[in-house]
Amino acid sequence: VMDSDVVFYRELPKVELHAHLNGSVSAQTIEKLISRKPQLNIERSMTAIGKGQRRTLDECFEVFKVIHKLVDTEEDILMVATDVIREFAADGVKYLELRSTPREEKDTGLTKKSYIETVIKAIQQCKDEGVDIDVRFLVAIDRRNGTEVALETVNLAEEFMLSSDGLVVGVDLSGDPTVGHGRYLLPALQKAKNSGLKLSLHLSEIPSQLDETDLLLSLPPDRIGHGTFLHPDVGGSQSLVDKVVQKNIPIELCLTSNVKGKTVPCYSKHHFKYWYELGHPTVLCTDDKGVFCTDLSQEYQLAASTFGLSREAVWKLSQQAIDCIFGPESVKQQLRQKWNDLHPQVFK
Numbered sequence: 001v002m003d004s005d006v007v008f009y010r011e012l013p014k015v016e017l018h019a020h021l022n023g024s025v026s027a028q029t030i031e032k033l034i035s036r037k038p039q040l041n042i043e044r045s046m047t048a049i050g051k052g053q054r055r056t057l058d059e060c061f062e063v064f065k066v067i068h069k070l071v072d073t074e075e076d077i078l079m080v081a082t083d084v085i086r087e088f089a090a091d092g093v094k095y096l097e098l099r100s101t102p103r104e105e106k107d108t109g110l111t112k113k114s115y116i117e118t119v120i121k122a123i124q125q126c127k128d129e130g131v132d133i134d135v136r137f138l139v140a141i142d143r144r145n146g147t148e149v150a151l152e153t154v155n156l157a158e159e160f161m162l163s164s165d166g167l168v169v170g171v172d173l174s175g176d177p178t179v180g181h182g183r184y185l186l187p188a189l190q191k192a193k194n195s196g197l198k199l200s201l202h203l204s205e206i207p208s209q210l211d212e213t214d215l216l217l218s219l220p221p222d223r224i225g226h227g228t229f230l231h232p233d234v235g236g237s238q239s240l241v242d243k244v245v246q247k248n249i250p251i252e253l254c255l256t257s258n259v260k261g262k263t264v265p266c267y268s269k270h271h272f273k274y275w276y277e278l279g280h281p282t283v284l285c286t287d288d289k290g291v292f293c294t295d296l297s298q299e300y301q302l303a304a305s306t307f308g309l310s311r312e313a314v315w316k317l318s319q320q321a322i323d324c325i326f327g328p329e330s331v332k333q334q335l336r337q338k339w340n341d342l343h344p345q346v347f348k
């Protein structure tokens with residue numbers, strides 16, 4: 001017999017807006033990759049942070065390096081992306097925005113362009129198979145790589161926005177927050193915005209980025225990732241909060257990621273509470289479901305149990321995420337219809 005909570009959260013239709021492709025690789029897929037590349041001597045334990053474990057953010061970034069070694073051909077990317085999409089669908093995610101940093105691998109002939117093409121192919125394949133999920137793609141800029149690479153990435157994103165039949169909808173800014181500065185990336189991000197790409201930026205994921213956050217908020221971005229240190233109680237500032245509120249910029253919140261990455265001391269101190277109580281648009285997301293060993297159902301359940309949300313409140317939260325997607329208005333309408341159709345089944 002299944003726990004009724006488990007069933008409710010899985011059947012709850014969900015929107016996932018913050019998922020890094022290579023952070024989302026499941027244990028099963030990692031096993032398949034390891035068997036393809038036994039000579040690397042990588043073990044599953046090197047690619048994930050298990051239950052009760054916590055690492056610093058620095059250590060998390062070491063984990064991504066290991067995964068990148070395992071995922072370095074078009075074939076790998078195709079398998080990883082199709083597996084990840086099917087897993088999100090099996091978890092009840094009806095709309096997914098995947099993000100990933102195009103990489104070039106000299107040894108395998110992978111280029112940034114073929115990287116993006118392969119992700120798009122995976123999305124298309126899942127669609128053709130009839131997987132019940134609408135998937136879009138955000139091309140990620142790794143902040144470590146500076147101005148030139150950021151511009152190159154934006155140019156590719158612009159090209160694919162026009163040629164991917166609406167699948168490429170925006171650009172993400174991510175990567176190790178301790179490296180680089182937003183000022184070097186502003187021109188590329190501005191260019192992306194001007195060309196019609198949506199922007200989701202990791203902002204204030206660590207303390208003392210007030211200048212950078214203030215600068216990048218001037219764009220403004222269409223969504224914020226984490227925003228952990230925006231509010232004054234944790235060393236942010238009221239003026240940053242006011243800007244986010246005035247511009248009504250939705251925040252993508254990833255509870256387990258922040259707790260396991262030690263930027264938040266425990267679930268009950270997560271900034272979800274601050275923004276939720278303000279009535280500001282917040283969207284629960286997984287960030288890296290493979291690395292942090294979670295899924296979106298579990299994130300909803302954790303938020304509900306930690307902050308005492310009723311099932312009706314949880315439903316509202318997942319429904320309001322529809323307003324924050326980068327897909328077009330027609331897709332929002334379809335999703336709202338889907339939520340209405342599923343309501344009786346979920347609350348049976």
Ligand SMILES: CNc1ncnc2c1ncn2[C@@H]1O[C@H](COP(=O)(O)O)[C@@H](O)[C@H]1O
Nearest residue numbers: 020021022023064099100101140174175176
């Ligand atoms: C934990 N908090 C985080 N903060 C910032 N960036 C993160 C991240 N988690 C993941 N990434 C970004 O996503 C990449 C892996 O997926 P892709 O190779 O792009 O598919 C990481 O290398 C990093 O740039």
Ligand SMILES: [Zn+2]
Nearest residue numbers: 020174225287
């Ligand atoms: Zn992230």
